[in-house]
Amino acid sequence: MIDAFYLDRTTTLHRLPAIAKLAVLFVLGTVLFLINAVVPLAGVFGVLVLLYVAARLPPRVAVRQLKYAALLLAVIAVAQGFLVSWPSAAIVLLRFSSLILAASLVSMTTRTMDMIAAFETVMIPLRYVGVDVARVGLALTLTIRFIPVLAQAAREVRDAQRARGVKTGWLTLITPVTVRMLRMADDVADALDARGYGRAER
Protein backbone atom coordinates (compact mmCIF):
# COMPACT_ATOMS: atom_id res chain seq x y z
CA MET A 1 0.00 0.00 0.00
CA ILE A 2 3.05 2.23 0.39
CA ASP A 3 3.06 2.97 -3.34
CA ALA A 4 -0.63 3.88 -3.42
CA PHE A 5 0.04 7.62 -3.43
CA TYR A 6 -1.30 10.44 -5.54
CA LEU A 7 -0.65 10.26 -9.29
CA ASP A 8 -1.04 13.66 -10.90
CA ARG A 9 -3.50 13.74 -13.83
CA THR A 10 -6.11 16.22 -15.02
CA THR A 11 -9.28 14.12 -14.93
CA THR A 12 -12.73 14.62 -13.43
CA LEU A 13 -11.95 12.03 -10.76
CA HIS A 14 -8.86 13.97 -9.72
CA ARG A 15 -10.86 17.20 -9.53
CA LEU A 16 -13.69 15.80 -7.37
CA PRO A 17 -13.58 17.04 -3.76
CA ALA A 18 -11.75 14.66 -1.44
CA ILE A 19 -14.67 14.57 0.96
CA ALA A 20 -17.04 13.41 -1.82
CA LYS A 21 -14.66 10.61 -2.80
CA LEU A 22 -14.28 9.52 0.82
CA ALA A 23 -18.07 9.56 1.27
CA VAL A 24 -18.56 7.39 -1.84
CA LEU A 25 -15.84 5.04 -0.60
CA PHE A 26 -17.59 4.78 2.77
CA VAL A 27 -20.96 4.02 1.14
CA LEU A 28 -19.41 1.57 -1.32
CA GLY A 29 -17.61 -0.21 1.54
CA THR A 30 -20.97 -0.73 3.21
CA VAL A 31 -22.90 -1.67 0.04
CA LEU A 32 -20.26 -4.23 -0.98
CA PHE A 33 -20.99 -6.16 2.20
CA LEU A 34 -24.74 -6.04 1.57
CA ILE A 35 -24.49 -7.55 -1.92
CA ASN A 36 -24.37 -11.35 -1.86
CA ALA A 37 -24.41 -12.25 -5.55
CA VAL A 38 -21.58 -12.73 -8.02
CA VAL A 39 -23.02 -10.79 -10.98
CA PRO A 40 -23.64 -7.41 -9.28
CA LEU A 41 -20.29 -7.65 -7.49
CA ALA A 42 -18.58 -8.40 -10.81
CA GLY A 43 -20.43 -5.34 -12.15
CA VAL A 44 -18.99 -3.15 -9.37
CA PHE A 45 -15.53 -4.58 -10.04
CA GLY A 46 -15.97 -3.82 -13.76
CA VAL A 47 -17.06 -0.24 -13.04
CA LEU A 48 -13.99 0.28 -10.84
CA VAL A 49 -11.73 -0.98 -13.64
CA LEU A 50 -13.40 1.54 -15.98
CA LEU A 51 -12.84 4.29 -13.39
CA TYR A 52 -9.12 3.46 -13.41
CA VAL A 53 -9.22 3.97 -17.18
CA ALA A 54 -11.18 7.23 -16.73
CA ALA A 55 -8.62 8.43 -14.19
CA ARG A 56 -5.87 7.63 -16.71
CA LEU A 57 -4.11 5.32 -14.27
CA PRO A 58 -2.00 2.62 -15.94
CA PRO A 59 -3.43 -0.97 -15.62
CA ARG A 60 -0.22 -2.14 -13.91
CA VAL A 61 -1.02 0.27 -11.04
CA ALA A 62 -4.39 -1.46 -10.44
CA VAL A 63 -2.77 -4.89 -10.68
CA ARG A 64 -0.06 -3.84 -8.22
CA GLN A 65 -2.67 -2.80 -5.64
CA LEU A 66 -4.26 -6.26 -5.82
CA LYS A 67 -0.88 -8.01 -5.80
CA TYR A 68 -0.13 -6.70 -2.30
CA ALA A 69 -3.19 -8.52 -0.95
CA ALA A 70 -3.09 -11.47 -3.38
CA LEU A 71 -1.85 -14.09 -0.92
CA LEU A 72 -4.35 -13.14 1.78
CA LEU A 73 -7.21 -13.02 -0.75
CA ALA A 74 -6.19 -16.41 -2.17
CA VAL A 75 -6.16 -18.03 1.29
CA ILE A 76 -9.58 -16.57 2.17
CA ALA A 77 -11.07 -17.59 -1.21
CA VAL A 78 -9.74 -21.16 -1.04
CA ALA A 79 -10.95 -21.56 2.54
CA GLN A 80 -14.40 -20.24 1.51
CA GLY A 81 -14.41 -22.55 -1.52
CA PHE A 82 -13.74 -25.68 0.51
CA LEU A 83 -15.71 -24.76 3.63
CA VAL A 84 -18.76 -23.04 2.07
CA SER A 85 -19.03 -23.02 -1.74
CA TRP A 86 -17.10 -21.77 -4.77
CA PRO A 87 -19.69 -19.06 -5.63
CA SER A 88 -19.22 -17.83 -2.06
CA ALA A 89 -15.45 -17.79 -2.64
CA ALA A 90 -15.99 -15.69 -5.78
CA ILE A 91 -18.20 -13.26 -3.79
CA VAL A 92 -15.53 -12.79 -1.11
CA LEU A 93 -12.82 -12.38 -3.72
CA LEU A 94 -14.78 -9.77 -5.73
CA ARG A 95 -15.87 -7.92 -2.58
CA PHE A 96 -12.36 -7.47 -1.16
CA SER A 97 -10.75 -6.84 -4.56
CA SER A 98 -13.32 -4.11 -5.27
CA LEU A 99 -12.73 -2.54 -1.88
CA ILE A 100 -8.96 -2.50 -2.40
CA LEU A 101 -9.31 -1.06 -5.91
CA ALA A 102 -11.75 1.62 -4.71
CA ALA A 103 -9.57 2.68 -1.75
CA SER A 104 -6.47 2.80 -3.95
CA LEU A 105 -8.37 4.77 -6.60
CA VAL A 106 -9.28 7.40 -4.00
CA SER A 107 -5.71 7.64 -2.67
CA MET A 108 -4.22 7.87 -6.17
CA THR A 109 -6.59 10.60 -7.34
CA THR A 110 -6.51 12.70 -4.14
CA ARG A 111 -3.61 14.76 -2.83
CA THR A 112 -2.62 13.74 0.70
CA MET A 113 -3.20 17.30 1.93
CA ASP A 114 -6.77 17.31 0.52
CA MET A 115 -7.37 13.88 2.03
CA ILE A 116 -6.16 15.05 5.44
CA ALA A 117 -8.29 18.21 5.15
CA ALA A 118 -11.31 15.99 4.38
CA PHE A 119 -10.56 13.80 7.41
CA GLU A 120 -10.27 16.94 9.53
CA THR A 121 -13.68 18.13 8.25
CA VAL A 122 -15.27 14.77 9.06
CA MET A 123 -13.71 14.83 12.52
CA ILE A 124 -14.88 18.39 13.38
CA PRO A 125 -17.62 17.13 15.77
CA LEU A 126 -14.87 15.46 17.82
CA ARG A 127 -13.60 18.93 18.75
CA TYR A 128 -16.51 19.18 21.16
CA VAL A 129 -15.12 16.24 23.14
CA GLY A 130 -11.66 17.81 23.27
CA VAL A 131 -9.99 16.14 20.25
CA ASP A 132 -7.37 18.33 18.52
CA VAL A 133 -8.47 17.56 14.96
CA ALA A 134 -5.55 19.34 13.23
CA ARG A 135 -3.11 17.35 15.35
CA VAL A 136 -4.81 14.07 14.38
CA GLY A 137 -4.60 15.16 10.72
CA LEU A 138 -0.88 15.87 11.03
CA ALA A 139 -0.34 12.51 12.77
CA LEU A 140 -2.02 10.77 9.82
CA THR A 141 0.19 12.69 7.38
CA LEU A 142 3.35 11.85 9.28
CA THR A 143 2.35 8.18 9.40
CA ILE A 144 1.93 8.08 5.62
CA ARG A 145 5.17 10.00 5.07
CA PHE A 146 7.34 7.94 7.41
CA ILE A 147 6.22 4.39 6.56
CA PRO A 148 8.83 4.14 3.76
CA VAL A 149 11.44 5.81 5.99
CA LEU A 150 10.77 3.18 8.68
CA ALA A 151 11.10 0.42 6.09
CA GLN A 152 14.40 1.93 4.91
CA ALA A 153 15.71 2.13 8.50
CA ALA A 154 14.83 -1.54 9.04
CA ARG A 155 16.66 -2.49 5.81
CA GLU A 156 19.77 -0.53 6.81
CA VAL A 157 19.89 -2.04 10.31
CA ARG A 158 19.37 -5.53 8.88
CA ASP A 159 22.20 -5.02 6.34
CA ALA A 160 24.52 -3.68 9.06
CA GLN A 161 23.74 -6.71 11.25
CA ARG A 162 24.31 -9.14 8.38
CA ALA A 163 27.63 -7.44 7.56
CA ARG A 164 28.70 -8.18 11.14
CA GLY A 165 27.54 -11.78 10.91
CA VAL A 166 24.45 -11.37 13.10
CA LYS A 167 21.51 -13.63 12.27
CA THR A 168 18.73 -11.13 11.61
CA GLY A 169 15.08 -11.42 12.57
CA TRP A 170 12.33 -9.20 13.92
CA LEU A 171 13.64 -9.46 17.48
CA THR A 172 17.14 -8.28 16.56
CA LEU A 173 15.70 -5.40 14.54
CA ILE A 174 13.24 -4.00 17.08
CA THR A 175 15.69 -2.29 19.47
CA PRO A 176 18.04 -0.56 16.98
CA VAL A 177 15.19 0.51 14.70
CA THR A 178 13.15 1.84 17.64
CA VAL A 179 16.14 3.81 18.99
CA ARG A 180 16.77 5.24 15.53
CA MET A 181 13.15 6.22 15.00
CA LEU A 182 12.95 7.85 18.44
CA ARG A 183 16.00 9.99 17.60
CA MET A 184 14.42 10.83 14.29
CA ALA A 185 11.16 11.74 16.06
CA ASP A 186 13.08 14.36 18.08
CA ASP A 187 14.50 15.87 14.88
CA VAL A 188 11.11 15.81 13.15
CA ALA A 189 9.53 17.56 16.14
CA ASP A 190 12.24 20.26 15.91
CA ALA A 191 11.61 20.58 12.17
CA LEU A 192 7.85 21.02 12.74
CA ASP A 193 8.61 23.74 15.27
CA ALA A 194 11.07 25.44 12.94
CA ARG A 195 8.53 25.37 10.09
CA GLY A 196 5.96 27.15 12.22
CA TYR A 197 3.64 24.26 13.03
CA GLY A 198 0.73 25.53 15.11
CA ARG A 199 1.61 29.18 14.46
CA ALA A 200 -1.61 29.81 12.52
CA GLU A 201 -3.67 28.92 15.59
CA ARG A 202 -1.68 31.14 17.93
Next chain:
Amino acid sequence: MISFDGVAVERQGRTILDSVSLDMAERRIGVIGANGSGKSTLARLINGLILPSRGTVRVDGLSTAADVDGVRRRVGFVFQNPDNQIVFPSVAEDLAFGLKNQGLDKQAIEKRVGDILAQFGLDDLAESPTYHLSGGEKQMVALLGVLIMDPKIVVLDEPTTLLDRRNSRALRRTLDALEQMLIVVTHDLEMLRDFDRVICLDGGHVHADGPPTDVIAAYEAISE
Protein backbone atom coordinates in the same frame (compact mmCIF):
# COMPACT_ATOMS: atom_id res chain seq x y z
CA MET B 1 20.94 41.57 13.23
CA ILE B 2 21.53 38.67 15.61
CA SER B 3 23.05 39.20 19.02
CA PHE B 4 24.25 36.72 21.62
CA ASP B 5 24.74 38.29 25.03
CA GLY B 6 26.59 36.11 27.56
CA VAL B 7 24.88 32.98 26.25
CA ALA B 8 25.49 29.67 28.00
CA VAL B 9 23.79 26.34 27.31
CA GLU B 10 23.98 23.52 29.80
CA ARG B 11 22.47 20.09 29.31
CA GLN B 12 22.58 17.29 31.86
CA GLY B 13 25.35 18.96 33.83
CA ARG B 14 27.50 19.51 30.74
CA THR B 15 28.34 22.97 29.40
CA ILE B 16 27.80 23.02 25.65
CA LEU B 17 28.24 26.77 25.13
CA ASP B 18 29.84 29.06 27.68
CA SER B 19 29.48 32.86 27.86
CA VAL B 20 29.24 33.47 24.14
CA SER B 21 28.73 37.09 23.14
CA LEU B 22 28.47 37.88 19.44
CA ASP B 23 26.83 40.37 17.09
CA MET B 24 26.11 39.02 13.62
CA ALA B 25 25.11 41.36 10.81
CA GLU B 26 27.18 40.19 7.81
CA ARG B 27 25.32 38.63 4.88
CA ARG B 28 27.14 35.28 4.89
CA ILE B 29 28.58 33.85 8.08
CA GLY B 30 30.15 30.41 8.47
CA VAL B 31 30.39 28.50 11.75
CA ILE B 32 33.07 25.84 12.08
CA GLY B 33 34.53 23.67 14.82
CA ALA B 34 35.14 20.08 15.83
CA ASN B 35 32.30 17.68 16.65
CA GLY B 36 30.84 18.66 20.02
CA SER B 37 32.25 22.19 19.88
CA GLY B 38 28.77 23.72 20.11
CA LYS B 39 28.18 24.68 16.44
CA SER B 40 24.75 23.08 16.05
CA THR B 41 23.69 24.40 19.45
CA LEU B 42 24.65 27.92 18.37
CA ALA B 43 22.63 27.48 15.17
CA ARG B 44 19.58 26.17 17.03
CA LEU B 45 19.73 29.05 19.50
CA ILE B 46 19.20 31.52 16.65
CA ASN B 47 15.87 29.90 15.69
CA GLY B 48 14.74 29.35 19.29
CA LEU B 49 14.89 25.57 18.91
CA ILE B 50 17.12 25.67 21.99
CA LEU B 51 16.78 28.34 24.64
CA PRO B 52 19.84 29.59 26.53
CA SER B 53 20.41 28.43 30.11
CA ARG B 54 21.91 31.89 30.75
CA GLY B 55 22.12 35.07 28.68
CA THR B 56 19.95 36.25 25.79
CA VAL B 57 19.74 35.62 22.05
CA ARG B 58 18.01 38.35 20.07
CA VAL B 59 17.04 38.53 16.40
CA ASP B 60 16.16 42.05 15.21
CA GLY B 61 15.76 42.94 18.86
CA LEU B 62 13.34 40.06 19.58
CA SER B 63 14.36 37.67 22.32
CA THR B 64 14.15 33.99 21.33
CA ALA B 65 12.86 33.22 24.83
CA ALA B 66 10.12 35.88 24.84
CA ASP B 67 8.94 35.93 21.22
CA VAL B 68 9.79 32.65 19.54
CA ASP B 69 7.05 33.04 16.87
CA GLY B 70 8.38 36.46 15.86
CA VAL B 71 11.92 35.07 15.72
CA ARG B 72 10.90 32.06 13.61
CA ARG B 73 9.06 34.30 11.15
CA ARG B 74 12.44 35.94 10.53
CA VAL B 75 14.70 32.91 10.76
CA GLY B 76 14.36 29.76 8.61
CA PHE B 77 16.24 26.62 9.58
CA VAL B 78 17.53 23.90 7.24
CA PHE B 79 18.45 20.67 9.02
CA GLN B 80 21.36 18.37 8.22
CA ASN B 81 19.12 15.47 7.21
CA PRO B 82 16.34 16.60 4.88
CA ASP B 83 14.48 13.33 5.53
CA ASN B 84 13.68 14.64 9.00
CA GLN B 85 12.52 18.01 7.70
CA ILE B 86 10.27 16.91 4.84
CA VAL B 87 6.97 15.94 6.41
CA PHE B 88 4.61 15.49 3.46
CA PRO B 89 4.56 12.66 0.93
CA SER B 90 4.79 14.93 -2.15
CA VAL B 91 7.00 17.94 -2.90
CA ALA B 92 4.19 20.45 -3.54
CA GLU B 93 2.37 19.40 -0.38
CA ASP B 94 5.53 19.69 1.69
CA LEU B 95 6.28 23.18 0.39
CA ALA B 96 2.68 24.17 1.17
CA PHE B 97 3.03 23.06 4.81
CA GLY B 98 4.89 26.14 6.07
CA LEU B 99 2.50 28.49 4.26
CA LYS B 100 -0.50 26.69 5.75
CA ASN B 101 1.08 27.32 9.16
CA GLN B 102 1.22 31.01 8.26
CA GLY B 103 -2.54 30.91 7.68
CA LEU B 104 -2.51 31.58 3.90
CA ASP B 105 -5.50 30.48 1.80
CA LYS B 106 -5.32 27.56 -0.65
CA GLN B 107 -5.04 29.68 -3.82
CA ALA B 108 -2.25 31.84 -2.45
CA ILE B 109 -0.43 28.70 -1.28
CA GLU B 110 -0.68 27.02 -4.69
CA LYS B 111 0.63 30.14 -6.42
CA ARG B 112 3.60 30.53 -4.09
CA VAL B 113 4.48 26.82 -4.41
CA GLY B 114 4.29 27.00 -8.23
CA ASP B 115 6.34 30.21 -8.29
CA ILE B 116 9.18 28.96 -6.10
CA LEU B 117 9.44 25.64 -7.95
CA ALA B 118 9.62 27.55 -11.24
CA GLN B 119 12.17 30.00 -9.84
CA PHE B 120 14.53 27.17 -8.93
CA GLY B 121 13.77 25.10 -12.06
CA LEU B 122 12.16 22.27 -10.11
CA ASP B 123 8.65 22.38 -11.66
CA ASP B 124 8.95 18.73 -12.67
CA LEU B 125 9.26 17.66 -9.05
CA ALA B 126 5.97 19.21 -7.88
CA GLU B 127 4.03 15.96 -7.63
CA SER B 128 7.02 13.68 -7.01
CA PRO B 129 6.88 11.49 -3.89
CA THR B 130 9.41 13.03 -1.50
CA TYR B 131 10.68 9.58 -0.51
CA HIS B 132 11.86 8.85 -4.05
CA LEU B 133 13.92 12.06 -4.45
CA SER B 134 17.71 11.91 -4.64
CA GLY B 135 19.79 13.30 -1.75
CA GLY B 136 20.45 16.53 -3.66
CA GLU B 137 16.79 16.96 -4.58
CA LYS B 138 15.72 16.34 -0.97
CA GLN B 139 18.14 18.99 0.30
CA MET B 140 16.79 21.45 -2.29
CA VAL B 141 13.19 20.69 -1.27
CA ALA B 142 14.14 21.19 2.39
CA LEU B 143 15.74 24.54 1.48
CA LEU B 144 12.73 25.62 -0.60
CA GLY B 145 10.43 24.63 2.27
CA VAL B 146 12.24 27.30 4.27
CA LEU B 147 12.67 29.93 1.52
CA ILE B 148 8.98 29.79 0.61
CA MET B 149 8.22 31.32 4.02
CA ASP B 150 10.32 34.31 3.02
CA PRO B 151 12.64 34.51 6.03
CA LYS B 152 15.18 37.33 6.38
CA ILE B 153 17.76 34.92 7.76
CA VAL B 154 18.43 31.29 6.81
CA VAL B 155 20.40 29.04 9.17
CA LEU B 156 21.75 25.83 7.65
CA ASP B 157 23.12 23.04 9.85
CA GLU B 158 25.71 21.05 7.87
CA PRO B 159 23.72 21.22 4.63
CA THR B 160 26.31 19.44 2.46
CA THR B 161 27.26 16.60 4.80
CA LEU B 162 24.99 14.04 3.12
CA LEU B 163 25.62 15.29 -0.44
CA ASP B 164 28.12 14.17 -3.07
CA ARG B 165 30.49 16.75 -4.63
CA ARG B 166 28.21 17.56 -7.55
CA ASN B 167 25.13 18.14 -5.41
CA SER B 168 27.22 19.96 -2.83
CA ARG B 169 28.43 22.38 -5.53
CA ALA B 170 24.90 22.81 -6.86
CA LEU B 171 23.65 23.68 -3.38
CA ARG B 172 26.51 26.14 -2.89
CA ARG B 173 25.63 27.88 -6.17
CA THR B 174 22.01 28.13 -5.01
CA LEU B 175 23.06 29.55 -1.64
CA ASP B 176 25.42 32.05 -3.31
CA ALA B 177 22.50 33.45 -5.29
CA LEU B 178 20.24 33.97 -2.26
CA GLU B 179 19.61 37.47 -0.98
CA GLN B 180 18.92 36.41 2.60
CA MET B 181 21.44 36.57 5.41
CA LEU B 182 22.96 33.08 5.67
CA ILE B 183 24.47 31.36 8.67
CA VAL B 184 26.02 28.06 7.64
CA VAL B 185 27.34 25.48 10.10
CA THR B 186 29.67 23.21 8.18
CA HIS B 187 32.78 21.07 8.00
CA ASP B 188 33.07 21.99 4.32
CA LEU B 189 35.75 24.68 4.67
CA GLU B 190 35.95 25.23 0.91
CA MET B 191 32.35 26.46 1.00
CA LEU B 192 33.31 29.31 3.33
CA ARG B 193 36.24 30.77 1.36
CA ASP B 194 34.19 33.72 0.00
CA PHE B 195 32.03 34.21 3.08
CA ASP B 196 32.06 37.57 4.84
CA ARG B 197 32.89 36.14 8.24
CA VAL B 198 33.66 32.80 9.89
CA ILE B 199 33.31 31.92 13.55
CA CYS B 200 35.26 28.98 14.96
CA LEU B 201 34.02 27.32 18.15
CA ASP B 202 36.07 25.11 20.39
CA GLY B 203 34.80 23.51 23.59
CA GLY B 204 31.79 25.83 23.75
CA HIS B 205 33.86 29.03 23.38
CA VAL B 206 34.54 31.29 20.41
CA HIS B 207 38.09 30.31 19.44
CA ALA B 208 38.42 32.62 16.42
CA ASP B 209 36.20 35.11 14.67
CA GLY B 210 36.95 37.11 11.53
CA PRO B 211 37.73 36.78 7.81
CA PRO B 212 37.55 33.19 6.44
CA THR B 213 41.26 32.79 5.67
CA ASP B 214 42.38 33.72 9.20
CA VAL B 215 39.70 31.73 11.01
CA ILE B 216 40.13 28.61 8.88
CA ALA B 217 43.89 28.76 9.54
CA ALA B 218 43.20 29.06 13.29
CA TYR B 219 40.84 26.08 13.10
CA GLU B 220 43.35 23.99 11.20
CA ALA B 221 45.99 24.82 13.81
CA ILE B 222 43.87 23.41 16.66
CA SER B 223 42.81 20.42 14.56
CA GLU B 224 46.40 19.16 14.08
